[in-house]
């Protein structure tokens with residue numbers, strides 16, 4: 001499968017690194033960037049070739065990872081080859097907009113990965129466009145499976161995917177940061193606290209994934225009657241942390257919808 005990546009910032013860069021680490025050869029992925037120094041840096045670091053928008057349009061899968069507000073003008077200049085599928089990773093740019101901004105008849109899809117792609121652990125929601133063939137959808141799924149797991153969803157669900165996993169990975173970094181800081185407050189060095197937090201995240205994630213048990217049960221296993229965990233969880237409840245997560249996820253989903261009405 002030939003792939004072109006247009007825009008190599010935070011998300012595009014994570015995808016590129018993930019694809020190359022997963023075994024894709026630098027010859028299989030071309031990139032479109034707009035600064036010579038970035039083209040040189042990407043060639044030095046990854047061996048990938050920078051191409052023009054016209055050349056990128058020949059790839060079987062064309063992934064666009066520029067900011068939502070940059071899509072309309074960029075797609076207006078893109079002339080995808082027959083059979084290519086254009087995949088947007090943008091929040092707040094709809095299938096309808098993508099299809100309207102590209103030449104008539106172009107196949108599109110939306111993907112909502114997260115920066116877990118850097119470690120081959122993205123969670124990517126995928127939405128097919130109105131003209132996407134099964135083969136094209138399969139190619140998009142395989143491309144994102146190379147950097148983690150995928151879930152094909154309907155477009156109305158994608159804003160919730162953004163709220164839970166696309167942006168959601170940042171909430172976990174936020175919690176990790178707060179816990180590391182808390183450990184420092186309690187007398188650990190920052191390095192010790194980081195090691196404890198990182199491995200505790202890894203352990204929780206592995207048990208969640210392998211046991212299939214609800215997190216509430218796993219949490220109960222840790223919570224001895226009148227013990228230390230109960231004392232800590234009581235404070236989280238007092239501070240409304242669960243309600244804060246419910247609100248944060250809702251605010252994110254609503255913001256994604258608002259962005260699509262503006263772009």
Ligand SMILES: NC(=O)C1=CN([C@@H]2O[C@H](COP(=O)(O)OP(=O)(O)OC[C@H]3O[C@@H](n4cnc5c(N)ncnc54)[C@H](OP(=O)(O)O)[C@@H]3O)[C@@H](O)[C@H]2O)C=CC1
Nearest residue numbers: 007008009010011012032033034065066067068089090091
């Ligand atoms: N960051 C994340 O975790 C996630 C982001 N997304 C989506 O990914 C997209 C990109 O976000 P993010 O990576 O954070 O943003 P960045 O600003 O980090 O990256 C955008 C990149 O696009 C480049 N760019 C803009 N216009 C062009 C152009 N005409 N040709 C080539 N390159 C161009 C920019 O280049 P330059 O540096 O020269 O300005 C920049 O490198 C957004 O649509 C966002 O919604 C989706 C999921 C997660």
Ligand SMILES: O=C(O)[C@@H]1CCC=N1
Nearest residue numbers: 090091162166167168
């Ligand atoms: O914050 C944003 O808008 C982007 C989309 C999903 C994650 N980051």
